[in-house]
Amino acid sequence: xxxxxxxxxxxFRARNREFYRDIGAMGWTFIFPFLVVLGFSYAFNIGETGFxxxxxxxxxxxxxxxxxxxxxxSQEEALEKLRHHKVDAxxxxxxxxxxxxxWTNASSAKSQIAEKILEAQLTKESEPALKKEQIEVAEIKxxxxxxxxxxxxxxxxxxTFGVGWVIVRQRKLGVLKRLKASPLxxxxxxxxxxxxxxxxxxxxxxxxxxGSWLIYPFQMQGSFFDxxxxxxxxxxxLCGFGLVIASRMESDEFASGILNLVTFPMIFMSEVxxxxxxxxxxxxxxxxxxxxxxxxxxxxxxxxxGAGLAQVSSSLVFxxxxxxxxxxxxxxxxxxxxx
Amino acid sequence: xxxDLSKVLExxxxxxxxxxxQAVDGVxxxxxxxxxxxxxxxxxxxxxxxxxxxxxxxxPDSGQILYEGKENHPRYLEELGIQFQQTALLPSLTVRExxxxxxxxxxxxxxxxxxxxxxxxxxFQENRHxxxxxxxxxRLLLAVALCHDPNLIMLDEPTTGLDPQARRxxxxxxxxxxDQGKTILLTTHYMDEAxxxxxxxxxxxxxxxxxxxxxxxxxxxxxPSSVVELSEAxxxxxxxxxxxxxxxxxxxxxxxELFVENIRPLFDVFSRSSEDLEGVSIRKPNLExxxxxxxxxxxxx
Numbered sequence: 001x002x003x004x005x006x007x008x009x010x011x012f013r014a015r016n017r018e019f020y021r022d023i024g025a026m027g028w029t030f031i032f033p034f035l036v037v038l039g040f041s042y043a044f045n046i047g048e049t050g051f052x053x054x055x056x057x058x059x060x061x062x063x064x065x066x067x068x069x070x071x072x073x074s075q076e077e078a079l080e081k082l083r084h085h086k087v088d089a090x091x092x093x094x095x096x097x098x099x100x101x102x103w104t105n106a107s108s109a110k111s112q113i114a115e116k117i118l119e120a121q122l123t124k125e126s127e128p129a130l131k132k133e134q135i136e137v138a139e140i141k142x143x144x145x146x147x148x149x150x151x152x153x154x155x156x157x158x159x160t161f162g163v164g165w166v167i168v169r170q171r172k173l174g175v176l177k178r179l180k181a182s183p184l185x186x187x188x189x190x191x192x193x194x195x196x197x198x199x200x201x202x203x204x205x206x207x208x209x210x211g212s213w214l215i216y217p218f219q220m221q222g223s224f225f226d227x228x229x230x231x232x233x234x235x236x237x238l239c240g241f242g243l244v245i246a247s248r249m250e251s252d253e254f255a256s257g258i259l260n261l262v263t264f265p266m267i268f269m270s271e272v273x274x275x276x277x278x279x280x281x282x283x284x285x286x287x288x289x290x291x292x293x294x295x296x297x298x299x300x301x302x303x304x305x306g307a308g309l310a311q312v313s314s315s316l317v318f319x320x321x322x323x324x325x326x327x328x329x330x331x332x333x334x335x336x337x338x339x
Numbered sequence: 340x341x342x343d344l345s346k347v348l349e350x351x352x353x354x355x356x357x358x359x360x361q362a363v364d365g366v367x368x369x370x371x372x373x374x375x376x377x378x379x380x381x382x383x384x385x386x387x388x389x390x391x392x393x394x395x396x397x398x399p400d401s402g403q404i405l406y407e408g409k410e411n412h413p414r415y416l417e418e419l420g421i422q423f424q425q426t427a428l429l430p431s432l433t434v435r436e437x438x439x440x441x442x443x444x445x446x447x448x449x450x451x452x453x454x455x456x457x458x459x460x461x462x463f464q465e466n467r468h469x470x471x472x473x474x475x476x477x478r479l480l481l482a483v484a485l486c487h488d489p490n491l492i493m494l495d496e497p498t499t500g501l502d503p504q505a506r507r508x509x510x511x512x513x514x515x516x517x518d519q520g521k522t523i524l525l526t527t528h529y530m531d532e533a534x535x536x537x538x539x540x541x542x543x544x545x546x547x548x549x550x551x552x553x554x555x556x557x558x559x560x561x562x563p564s565s566v567v568e569l570s571e572a573x574x575x576x577x578x579x580x581x582x583x584x585x586x587x588x589x590x591x592x593x594x595x596e597l598f599v600e601n602i603r604p605l606f607d608v609f610s611r612s613s614e615d616l617e618g619v620s621i622r623k624p625n626l627e628x629x630x631x632x633x634x635x636x637x638x639x640x
């Protein structure tokens with residue numbers, strides 16, 4: 001039995017109806033991201049306190065209050081992090097015993113604060129004064145930096161639960177058993193769920209981005225098309241992950257537990273909320289094995305730094321491979337019911 | 340192997356085990372075109388497992404299932420209509436939308452209007468299927484099973500849990516389907532349902548078919564013509580005159596059942612008796628009597 005569009009479309013339409021008739025779930029899908037945007041913009045407008053993250057090249061200058069050091073081997077590597085807003089300032093202490101140099105971003109208020117903190121604590125009469133250098137990169141507000149992460153985080157749950165948990169629940173209720181006794185193929189059924197969910201995800205993404213802009217106008221340095229291209233690819237790979245989870249499980253409670261077990265670490269390790277700069281190497285390595293990290297990083301580069309698709313090509317390749325692998329694995333493992 | 344095309348469905352030596360339990364143990368039967376075959380038996384007899392193997396929901400350990408003489412008929416799923424005992428439809432759809440969705444899954448189909456009329460769904464066709472009553476839901480499931488105008492229809496305990504009126508309502512619909520020449524495989528543990536609808540029955544117990552045949556033939560073969568039900572007290576007071584007339588007797592609950600070939604001498608005994616005969620009743624033997632005779636178990640367990 002080959003792929004028949006009429007069968008695919010019947011399931012696609014039924015799944016759409018199920019989604020938009022569940023007013024509570026649909027409302028939450030669109031309202032939740034705005035609540036997070038509002039919450040975070042409020043929280044960070046109250047006052048950005050806490051530690052400044054400062055890149056360090058050379059020996060640490062002893063204890064400096066309110067500073068978290070992130071060590072680098074070379075000045076070039078550290079300056080790159082400063083340009084990409086991964087750190088607030090750069091201190092170079094290994095310049096042949098001469099003046100320590102502090103690099104800051106002239107356009108960033110956080111960077112200027114970091115400079116004042118360093119100056120106040122490191123400038124002593126017996127030691128040479130700090131030499132100040134500046135780069136000029138447009139400042140990124142935290143909400144500008146956060147938005148791509150927020151969009152990603154929203155997708156994690158919508159994609160994995162929207163595909164994975166829904167299919168497991170249909171299996172548990174006996175819907176899949178009923179469908180198995182018809183000429184419907186697994187490919188038609190699974191692709192209908194994927195496409196239906198992709199439409200919801202793309203719509204949600206567009207509404208969240210547009211709504212966030214109205215609440216808190218952000219700066220899009222790159223192209224909206226590139227941003228949504230990466231977004232859609234990321235959504236596909238996460239839907240594929242949902243398919244793998246849904247392939248055989250019969251218990252929706254167990255599926256929910258597994259999905260949470262995987263998605264929460266994925267969210268924390270994918271720089272959705274905070275930069276991983278300064279984290280152990282294994283954490284960074286683990287993050288880069290996750291589709292969510294690539295999606296968030298590529299969207300952030302496009303939105304905050306004006307990168308094009310060519311500049312985020314490694315993430316695009318990763319997301320393509322993850323999509324094909326996860327969707328294929330989910331389809332191969334799929335069973336309508338326990339036999 | 341010769342193909343007998345008059346047999347729409349033929350099952351040969353079907354077996355299925357779950358761990359140490361042999362749920363189906365060598366079941367064989369066949370259904371001629373246009374017949375209704377009833378698989379009867381108590382819960383756990385293996386009826387649903389048998390029917391689910393025929394529906395391709397679960398794989399048999401061994402045995403053959405032939406549709407129109409072929410083991411893997413290319414149009415089998417297109418020709419098969421199924422009403423499951425335990426199932427669910429796609430969530431949040433109306434009754435009409437359910438029918439439209441399932442119609443779209445098949446190459447050929449009856450019109451939605453035809454299905455609504457056939458299964459009498461008019462009054463609740465715009466309701467969500469989750470919100471209809473038990474009887475309405477069973478009629479909807481039957482309509483879903485019929486949406487592609489199948490040749491072979493499987494009804495797995497279609498009236499379980501329904502009130503008597505809803506059951507009779509469903510029976511009428513099944514009879515009208517049968518009148519259209521469709522072949523039906525029905526499982527049930529309601530004996531009256533089997534007697535009403537089935538041309539042939541197979542009684543299952545412990546995974547095997549213990550007896551098979553037309554309901555009337557089986558009853559004639561195994562039982563005398565009448566069953567007299569009366570209290571034990573009444574029986575013992577008339578025991579000396581009743582005993583020579585009774586072929587077999589059995590106790591069911593508080594009632595004694597006497598199986599008799601000729602009812603007239605009993606009338607004479609009762610008419611001459613001065614005993615209180617309140618509670619005495621006469622009925623025909625039924626399939627439940629047959630099942631208990633064969634297996635020693637009650638059917639409604």
